[in-house]
Amino acid sequence: MPKFFKDFIIIxxxxxxxxxxxxxxxxxxxxxxxxxxxxxxxxxxxxxxxLWRNFPVLxxxxxxxxxxxxxxxxxxxxSDIDGVPINRQQRGVVYRRSKxxxxxxxxxxxxxxxxxxxxxxxxxxKAIKASxxxxxPRVMIGSKDCKKPYASSLLNISxxxxxxxxxxxxxxxxxxxxxxxxxxNTGEGGxxxxxxxxxxxxxxxxxxxxxxxxxENGNFHExxxxxxxxxxxxxxxxxxxxxxxxxxHGGILPANKNTPEIAEDRGVQAHTRVDSPPTHTSFSTPxxxxxxxxxxxxxxxxxxxxxxxxxxxxxxFIDICKAMVxxxxxPDFITVDGGEGGTGAAPLEYTNSVGMPLRExxxxxxxxxxxxxxxxxxxxxxxxxxxxxxxxxxxLALGADLCASARGMMLSLGCIQSLQCNKNTCPTGVxxxxxxxxxxxxxxxxxxxxxxxxELTVESFxxxxxxxxxxxxxxxxxxxxxxxxxxxxxxxxxxxxxxxKAGDLLTEPYPKEYERFMN
Numbered sequence: 001m002p003k004f005f006k007d008f009i010i011i012x013x014x015x016x017x018x019x020x021x022x023x024x025x026x027x028x029x030x031x032x033x034x035x036x037x038x039x040x041x042x043x044x045x046x047x048x049x050x051l052w053r054n055f056p057v058l059x060x061x062x063x064x065x066x067x068x069x070x071x072x073x074x075x076x077x078x079s080d081i082d083g084v085p086i087n088r089q090q091r092g093v094v095y096r097r098s099k100x101x102x103x104x105x106x107x108x109x110x111x112x113x114x115x116x117x118x119x120x121x122x123x124x125x126k127a128i129k130a131s132x133x134x135x136x137p138r139v140m141i142g143s144k145d146c147k148k149p150y151a152s153s154l155l156n157i158s159x160x161x162x163x164x165x166x167x168x169x170x171x172x173x174x175x176x177x178x179x180x181x182x183x184x185n186t187g188e189g190g191x192x193x194x195x196x197x198x199x200x201x202x203x204x205x206x207x208x209x210x211x212x213x214x215x216e217n218g219n220f221h222e223x224x225x226x227x228x229x230x231x232x233x234x235x236x237x238x239x240x241x242x243x244x245x246x247x248x249h250g251g252i253l254p255a256n257k258n259t260p261e262i263a264e265d266r267g268v269q270a271h272t273r274v275d276s277p278p279t280h281t282s283f284s285t286p287x288x289x290x291x292x293x294x295x296x297x298x299x300x301x302x303x304x305x306x307x308x309x310x311x312x313x314x315x316x317f318i319d320i321c322k323a324m325v326x327x328x329x330x331p332d333f334i335t336v337d338g339g340e341g342g343t344g345a346a347p348l349e350y351t352n353s354v355g356m357p358l359r360e361x362x363x364x365x366x367x368x369x370x371x372x373x374x375x376x377x378x379x380x381x382x383x384x385x386x387x388x389x390x391x392x393x394x395x396l397a398l399g400a401d402l403c404a405s406a407r408g409m410m411l412s413l414g415c416i417q418s419l420q421c422n423k424n425t426c427p428t429g430v431x432x433x434x435x436x437x438x439x440x441x442x443x444x445x446x447x448x449x450x451x452x453x454x455e456l457t458v459e460s461f462x463x464x465x466x467x468x469x470x471x472x473x474x475x476x477x478x479x480x481x482x483x484x485x486x487x488x489x490x491x492x493x494x495x496x497x498x499x500x501k502a503g504d505l506l507t508e509p510y511p512k513e514y515e516r517f518m519n
Contacts, residue, residue, distance in 0.1 A: 070419060081110050083417075085342065090387050091411055097456040098412035098449035118484040121393055124469030130462050136181065136455075137462075137473055139402045141236065143330045143377040145294070147302025150201075150235040153182035154473060155392060155458055157450075158383045158404035159205050159240070159308070161189025163253050163262045164344045164421070166438040168446075169430045172413055174198025175443065176450025185404065188240050188251050188276060191228050192265040202233045205308070206296075207240040208250055209276035211266040220282045222299060229300035236333070237296055239307040241280070241289075244341025244358070244384055246350040247310035250276035254345060256424045257433045286316075286323035294329050306333035308383070310341065310355040311364055315517045318505075321372045325506070330377050334369075335404065336361050338384025342407045344421035344431050358384035359398065363497045366399035371505030371514070375399075387411075389460030396476045397493060412453035413446050 036057055043049075043056035051059035080089040089110065096103040111118060142149025157177060162170045164187065171194050177184040178200035186195050188207025195202055206225075209218060213225035229237060242248055253262070253274040263270035283292045289307070297305040311317060324330050338358025343351075356364070362382055369375040382395035383404040392403050411417075414428045426432040429441035465473060468480055478493035485491060504511055510518045 074417070079110075085340075086385070086387065086407060086411070086417060091417060093388055094408055094411040094453060098453040100452050100456070103456070114484065114487050116484055116486050119394065120482050121390070121397075121464060121468055121480055122482060123467045126469040128466040128469060128471055130459075130466040133462050133466055133471055135462060136458060139379060139473075141304045141306075141333050141379045143304075143332050145297060145302075145329070146304050146332050148304070149332075150183075150304050152236075152379075152402055153180075153454070153458070154396075154402050154461065155386070155454055156183040156203070156381075156402070156404050157185055157409045158386075158406035159185040159187040159203075159238070159243070160406050160410070161187030161251075161253075162192040162194055162265065163189045163257055163433075164431060166426075166429055166432055166441065167194050167261075168438045168441040168443055169410075169413055170194040171198060171443045172441065172446035173409060173450055174200045175447035176412075176454070177201065179447065179451035180454040182454055183235060185238065189253070189262070189266060191231070191234070193261070196231065196233060199233060201235045202231075203236045203238050204229065204234045205238045205240050207276050208278065208280050209266070209268075209274070210282075211268070214267050218277075218281070225296070226299045229296070229303065234300070234303065236304040236306070237300055238333075238335060239280075239289075239293060239296065239305065241307055241309040242312070242337070242355075243308070243343065244310040244337035244339050244355050245343035246346040247312060247337075247339070247355040248278050249346070249350050249354075250278045252276075252345045254422065254424065259433050262433070286319040287327060289320060290323045290327050290329045290331075293331050297332075304332035306331040306335065306378075306381075308335035308337055308381075310337045310339055311361040312355065314364060317365065318368060318514075318517050321368050321374060321505070324374055325372055330374060333379040333381055334365060335381040335383055336365050336400070338362075338382075341384050358382060358395075362395065362398045362400055367497075367500035368505065370399075370500045370502055371511075373503050373506060375502075387457075389457055389462075389464050392457070392461040393464050393476065394481055396473055397478055397481045398497070399478075401474075408453065408457070409450060412450050414441065414449075 040056040043052040043059065046052060051062060074083065078088065081087050093103055137154055138151040139154065140149050141152050157173055170192065174184050174195060175198050178198055183201040183203050184195065185203040186205050188205050188209065188211060190212030191204055206213065210220045212228060213221050215221045228234065255271055255273040258271055258274055260270040268274050283289050293305050293307065297303065336358065338361055339355030340357055366375065366380055369378055379401040380399065381402050381404055382400035385407065386392060386395065386403045386405040387408045395403050410430055413430050415430045416428055418427055420426050421431040424432050424434055426437060429438040432438060470476060478497060478499060481493045482490050483493065483496060505514060505518065
C-alpha cells in the first residue's frame, strides 16, 4: 500500500475521532463515505490486483478473510487432534505442564486406536513404582578421546538461534535450563551475549556460516573458536551438517531480524539477509569431517564434539562411518534431526519433501553405528517434534540415548502457533526482534515455565518407563513399542525395524538391505 494512502487513513481516523467526540455524527458518516469513495477510485485505477479493479472496496474482503483464516481455523474449526503442525491436544499438554496445572484428560482417548500408525507401549504386570526411579537421569557423553565428558539430561533444548528467537526468549530458555539443570543449544547463530548471561549449560552449534568463529570471508577462524569454546558454560560443541526443516539448504536470517547486536555476535553486516552456505568450507569429504571434529575437540580442550544431520543419501552416512573406523576417530555424539523438523523460515518444498523423517532416520543411523561397532562410544540425540513423555519413550526404544526439543520449549514460553515466525510479527514475542512485541515476554515468568515443562515431561517419561517394568532408560528397546499397520494387524518395532547385530557391517557378507550401500 503506498505511503500517501496509509497517511490518508491515519489522518482520516484522527479526524473521525475528533468529530465523534464533538457528536458531529453526520460529518462522521460523510467522512466514512468519502473514505470509501476515495478507496474505490484508487482500486479502479491501480493495476496490481485484478480483484480490486473489478470489485473496488468489496474485493479487499478476500485479503481480510485470508488474514483471519488461520486463527479462525485454530480456535473454532480444527479438532483437538487434527491441527498441524502441532495439534491442540499436544499444545495443551505443554501449556498445562509449563504452568503446573492439571494435565490429565477425562473419558478416554480421542485417538482412533485402530487407525494405521497408532502406537503404544506394552506395560508390564511387574510394573515399578515410578517414585523409586531416578527422576532426572543423566547420560554421560564423551568418547575415549574426550577429556571433559558431559552428564546430560534426557531432554534438552534443541537448536534455536538468537535472531530466530528474541533476546527475551533466549534469556527465558537459558534461565529455565539453569533452574532445571539441562542444556540449551545455541543454534547456528552461535554464542550470543544473552546465552552467556544465563550461566546455563550450553551446546554451541557451529553451522556452515561459522557465526561467532568466522573470518571476514566467512571461513572458520581457529582463534575465535578457541576463545569461545573454552568458556566454562560451553559443555559440548555441535557441528551442524544439515537440519530437518531445510536439509542441504543452509540457514536463513531475514534482514528485518538482523539487528546490530545480532550482526555483531555473528560477525556479519546488520540489516542484511544472511544465508548460510549449504555446505562447509572447512572440509569436503567424510575423512575431512572426522578430522575437523578432532580439531574442534583439541581446540576446545577436550570437550565433547559431535555433529547434527538430517539423513539424506544413506551411502554418504555409511562413508562417514567408514571414515570413523579407518581413522579410529569418533565423534562423541550424533544429533539426528527428522525431516519433520521445524524452523522459522524455510521454502515449502524443503519443509514438506526433503529429508528422512525422524523414526526411519534414527533406525538407520543407530543400525549403522551398531553394524560398524561404533555405538558404544557415540551417543545419539533424537530431535524432531519431541513434545511429551511418549515421544521420548519411542525415540529411546529405537535406540537413541537422549532427546532435544525446540517447538515444545517454544510452546512452554507461550508460543501460540500463530505461524508468523518468518515475518518478525510473532504476537507472543518469541520469534521476533520487534521490541514492541518482545516486551510482552516476561523472562521472570517464562523461565519457570520452561523448567516446569522439562521437569514434568521427563517425569511423564519415567512413569511410562516404570509402567513397562523397566528401571533404567537404557533398558528400553524395540520390543517394547507396537505400531498398528491396519485395522487387524500390528507389529512390534523390532519386527518392523530388525535390529542390526554388532559388527555386521565390518565384514562380508553384509545384511542384504545394506549391500548396495556398502559397495
